[in-house]
Amino acid sequence: QVQLLQSGPEVKTPGASVKVSCQASGYTFKSYGISWVRQARGQGLEWMGWINPYKGSTNYAQKFQGRIIITTDTSTRTASLEVTSLRSDDTAVYYCARFPVAGPGDSWGQGTLVTVSS
Amino acid sequence: EIVLTQSPGTLSLSPGERATLSCRASQSLSSNYLAWYQQKPGQAPRLLIYGASSRATGIPDRFSGSGSGTDFTLTISRLEPEDFAVYYCHQYNGSPGTFGQGTKVEIK
Numbered sequence: 001q002v003q004l005l006q007s008g009p010e011v012k013t014p015g016a017s018v019k020v021s022c023q024a025s026g027y028t029f030k031s032y033g034i035s036w037v038r039q040a041r042g043q044g045l046e047w048m049g050w051i052n053p054y055k056g057s058t059n060y061a062q063k064f065q066g067r068i069i070i071t072t073d074t075s076t077r078t079a080s081l082e083v084t085s086l087r088s089d090d091t092a093v094y095y096c097a098r099f100p101v102a103g104p105g106d107s108w109g110q111g112t113l114v115t116v117s118s
Numbered sequence: 119e120i121v122l123t124q125s126p127g128t129l130s131l132s133p134g135e136r137a138t139l140s141c142r143a144s145q146s147l148s149s150n151y152l153a154w155y156q157q158k159p160g161q162a163p164r165l166l167i168y169g170a171s172s173r174a175t176g177i178p179d180r181f182s183g184s185g186s187g188t189d190f191t192l193t194i195s196r197l198e199p200e201d202f203a204v205y206y207c208h209q210y211n212g213s214p215g216t217f218g219q220g221t222k223v224e225i226k
Contacts, residue, residue: 105153
């Protein structure tokens with residue numbers, strides 16, 4: 001079955017960077033995109049960006065342009081999200097999800113809590 | 119950016135009752151690229167409906183989606199105890215994909 005396994009919780013200070021990983025199994029990795037979505041405590045879902053593992057092409061929400069980098073390593077079937085210049089309002093649970101081209105997120109990782117605090 | 123507005127914010131119902139959730143888009147969604155997710159506390163979202171009206175794999179038939187253009191509806195025909203959760207609509211018509219703010223279905 002499709003599984004997306006994310007890395008563990010992180011605590012960072014303001015201004016630092018964080019990298020969250022997402023290892024996929026149970027499907028052909030290059031055939032589906034991976035999106036990153038975040039959710040602050042008690043808040044809704046916020047789409048951050050998407051990557052096509054086959055082409056390596058990315059698409060970022062304008063809000064995050066210049067501050068996030070999404071990559072994949074097809075040899076390890078892993079997608080990664082790096083967020084730079086962290087602020088306290090970046091504190092959230094970060095989810096990876098399998099997003100087919102022109103499709104919704106049909107399988108989700110368990111989420112990774114990133115806490116930004118001085 | 120396409121804005122999705124969900125209503126109501128909270129729906130208080132009893133098990134066995136029918137739930138009707140609304141999602142309105144700020145512009146028309148081509149090919150009805152509209153999905154619905156269910157999220158329970160401490161869990162990741164779960165895809166229920168895609169393409170406005172197609173049920174995802176393993177989703178019970180008490181969940182149904184309808185609508186087109188800018189107005190969409192998720193209906194739960196008879197609420198089961200496990201259906202009390204937050205529901206989000208999501209458009210994947212263009213970039214960026216956006217989500218509604220959510221509707222909480224709570225036990226009355």
